[in-house]
Amino acid sequence: MERAFEDGQHGDGSLRTGPRVDDDYLTVTMLSAGLAGILGRRSRAGQVSRRSDGLLPAAWRAGSARLWWRCQEQGASAPESDLDLLAWCAQPFAAWPVSLSLSAQDLQSCLVIGEELSGFAEQSARVAVADVEAEWTENRVYQALRTAASVSGGDDDAQVERIYAVLRRRLIDHPVVTDLELKQWEREFSRTDGSGQTYVRRLVDEAYVPRPASGAHQYLRCPGCRNTVPDVRASCGTPGCPAGTAETVAVRALAVIYEQHRATRRFIHDPGLVEARILDALSGNEELAGRVQVTPYPGIDALDILIEFLKGDSGRVAVAETWGADAKDQESARLLGKAFSWPGSIACDRRFLVLPAHRAAQPGYVGELVAELDGRVGGIEVVDEKRLISMVTAAARRLAR
Numbered sequence: 001m002e003r004a005f006e007d008g009q010h011g012d013g014s015l016r017t018g019p020r021v022d023d024d025y026l027t028v029t030m031l032s033a034g035l036a037g038i039l040g041r042r043s044r045a046g047q048v049s050r051r052s053d054g055l056l057p058a059a060w061r062a063g064s065a066r067l068w069w070r071c072q073e074q075g076a077s078a079p080e081s082d083l084d085l086l087a088w089c090a091q092p093f094a095a096w097p098v099s100l101s102l103s104a105q106d107l108q109s110c111l112v113i114g115e116e117l118s119g120f121a122e123q124s125a126r127v128a129v130a131d132v133e134a135e136w137t138e139n140r141v142y143q144a145l146r147t148a149a150s151v152s153g154g155d156d157d158a159q160v161e162r163i164y165a166v167l168r169r170r171l172i173d174h175p176v177v178t179d180l181e182l183k184q185w186e187r188e189f190s191r192t193d194g195s196g197q198t199y200v201r202r203l204v205d206e207a208y209v210p211r212p213a214s215g216a217h218q219y220l221r222c223p224g225c226r227n228t229v230p231d232v233r234a235s236c237g238t239p240g241c242p243a244g245t246a247e248t249v250a251v252r253a254l255a256v257i258y259e260q261h262r263a264t265r266r267f268i269h270d271p272g273l274v275e276a277r278i279l280d281a282l283s284g285n286e287e288l289a290g291r292v293q294v295t296p297y298p299g300i301d302a303l304d305i306l307i308e309f310l311k312g313d314s315g316r317v318a319v320a321e322t323w324g325a326d327a328k329d330q331e332s333a334r335l336l337g338k339a340f341s342w343p344g345s346i347a348c349d350r351r352f353l354v355l356p357a358h359r360a361a362q363p364g365y366v367g368e369l370v371a372e373l374d375g376r377v378g379g380i381e382v383v384d385e386k387r388l389i390s391m392v393t394a395a396a397r398r399l400a401r
């Protein structure tokens with residue numbers, strides 16, 4: 001605590017989570033942002049040119065300098081070169097020669113796994129608004145979704161919202177889609193642009209990678225998350241997925257099978273699994289039928305889930321209470337708490353940040369998230385997916401009386 005106000009971040013004297021924690025989070029955030037830049041350049045340059053390696057991103061330099069100071073303080077040996085530091089990044093923080101004030105959970109994270117950013121680094125780089133390439137791809141997918149919905153729904157706002165939710169759900173339910181399935185989607189959403197291409201095909205072009213395949217075709221997928229896997233023993237790597245033995249899927253294609261590209265999978269499909277589970281549990285619950293109206297992605301993604309409790313009978317139904325839920329499946333509770341803000345422009349009586357069961361079950365996760373939100377974002381209830389569903393069921397009983 002002796003250097004508590006080193007960066008002047010808590011000059012009000014608050015010691016709620018220990019300012020040193022923020023300090024080392026800033027360091028790893030900068031390293032992550034730098035790594036995002038380095039890996040992005042490497043993938044663009046292929047394996048051929050290494051000339052740009054001399055110009056490392058500013059965030060990497062700043063993170064590296066902060067780390068050097070931390071090593072000096074502790075009498076630990078600092079990385080001798082950028083390559084040395086890159087090698088550290090492939091190790092969990094707990095194995096670094098310097099001790100960092102990160103949560104016990106986060107200390108088990110690496111920044112790089114193989115040739116890719118880890119989930120922690122990805123989340124961290126986004127806190128620094130630096131993972132430009134991934135964000136750009138993700139934004140293009142969302143833009144294509146909004147465009148497809150708005151042209152298909154026309155002037156009818158409610159119809160636009162409904163189509164948006166349907167198409168967004170398709171991205172969660174279909175990590176793989178064949179050209180024959182896409183033709184069905186095109187019949188369903190048939191509006192075309194000036195060149196005669198449907199907007200739903202444009203969406204698939206943004207979110208998927210085409211692979212040639214004709215006639216009968218088989219691929220392997222994880223039964224839990226439906227992501228493709230390369231062989232029967234391979235793990236899907238999807239956070240929280242129970243995985244299990246890969247199943248063989250037989251499909252037919254004319255010429256092409258589309259598979260989601262990495263950004264769609266990591267930022268839309270995988271975190272969408274918890275949203276889909278909650279939506280299915282609520283809409284499949286017969287006890288809630290007629291009492292609770294559940295809207296996925298209302299207001300074109302102003303929120304993940306809107307839950308309206310209905311009251312009344314014989315044709316006069318009113319909304320008694322409105323709840324909003326925003327689901328978040330992220331690796332670091334601390335980083336989530338630092339970056340979270342309530343998304344909704346929709347007025348809600350109660351607001352829930354919903355965690356998938358696999359995050360909520362991690363020791364310390366909920367406590368760290370709540371500590372980070374405390375005093376920064378008010379009026380948010382943190383619950384896990386099962387708790388939310390049982391709360392909705394209980395409230396529906398209470399409000400129907």
Ligand SMILES: [Zn+2]
Binds near residue numbers: 224227237238242
């Ligand atoms: Zn899986």
